[in-house]
Amino acid sequence: MSAVMITRKVRKWEKLPGKNTFCCDGRVMMARQKGVFYLTLFLIVGTCSLFFAFECPYLAVHLSPTIPVFAIVLFLFVLAMLLRTSFSDPGVLPRALQEEATFIEMEIEAANGNVPAGQRPPPRIRNVQINNQIVKLKYCYTCKIFRPPRASHCSICDNCVDRFDHHCPWVGNCVGKRNYRYFYLFTLSLSLLTIYIFTFDIVHVVMRSVDNGFLNTLKETPGTVLEVLVCFFTLWSVVGLTGFHTYLLSLNQTTNEDIKGSWSGKNRVQNPYSHKNIIKNCCEVLCGPTYPSVLDRRGLTQEDLPVPVASAAPSSSSSSSSPVPQTTHAVLCLQKTKAPLIPNKRTPDDAKPSIAASAQKSPSPKEENPPAPKAPPLASPEMDVETSINKDKTH
Secondary structure: OOEEEEEEEEEEEHHOOEEEEEEEOOEEEEEEEOOOHHHHHHHHHHHEEEEEEEHHHHHHHOOOOHHHHHHHHHHHHHHHHHHHHHOOOOOOOOOOOOOHHHHHHHHHHHHHHHOOOOOOOOOOOEEEEEEEEEEEEEEEEOOOOOOOOOOOEEEEOOOEEOOOEOOOOOOEEEEEEOOOOHHHHHHHHHHHHHHHHHHHHHHHHHHHHHHHHHHHHHEEEEHHHHHHHEEEHHHHHHHHHHHHHHHHHOOOOOHHHHOOOOOHHHHOOOOOOOOOHHHHHHHHHHHHHOOOOOOOOOOEEEEEEEEEEOOOHHHHHHHHHHHOOOOHHHHHHHHHHHOOOOOOOOOOOOOOHHHHHHHHEEEEEEEHHOOOOOOOOOOOOOOHHHHHHHHHHHO
């Protein structure tokens, strides 16, 4: 068996390293661990469905028809921000190619010099200046690159993410440079939706309790009780998360920088990315330009695939194994023997000279031996009949 290399074109997302999953031919990019994301989607859709089924019909008639309309608009906005955050590229940085990684390694070795045996080599760090502030760029041993400022390597997705904030299992993706604004709008709108549903759940119970009593109202509307419990326990976490990210937004700071204390350590280094103005910081994050993806997930690349091919058998074995047709075999036998044809009475007169000439030119193999006595030709029955007729005419 031998192999033949065949080149075919594939999408780049099929060859990207890391632990992400892709859907819709690379248009959707998520983390592999998506169980909590499905739980988030179920809680939002389930709670809103109960609200639309139990509270909205009653509140639209007895209070205002704009209540369900605003709830639908808010629900669709929350769903759109969630899917936009979960299905987008957070700002993953491509890994270095083999030639680039080799060149970077040579540069590092040349800069560090020869390290004596037993000594630890110096850390791979580069210093850049941003707003008169020295910022260190760390080397990623997995991606083989010097990470840009504010980038970090996500251990769950196994990728370097630009302006890495954190990996959020509730949205099933990392939160970075390209989807942070959608994440913040998702948490903000979800907080408003939770407060909205929780408030009108209480209003619905109070209005029904005036006529039917509190206990009878709880028995008649079990969905309302379930909504109140879900909203009560999720309200504190969602509102608290929104308040924390509002604080980070006002300082133009990420969750990763806040946890590590990058700008509030012992040295009291100031944040070089802050504009010292809350409005400017918020506008930069929420209203800044939309950065394109640098992965080119749907681009085309070539891939070589080995295809096994069966080797050809020897010619002798193939010729012996393949049967020869009967007609071909008969023709070959005639060509080998080349026996002269004897003309008879039925042979046409035009063919007799050619047959006689061919018989003289191609002697049979038996002529090579000593000549044997020729036997007299046998008379055919037709010749006997003609002879007897001639004799009768003579007499």
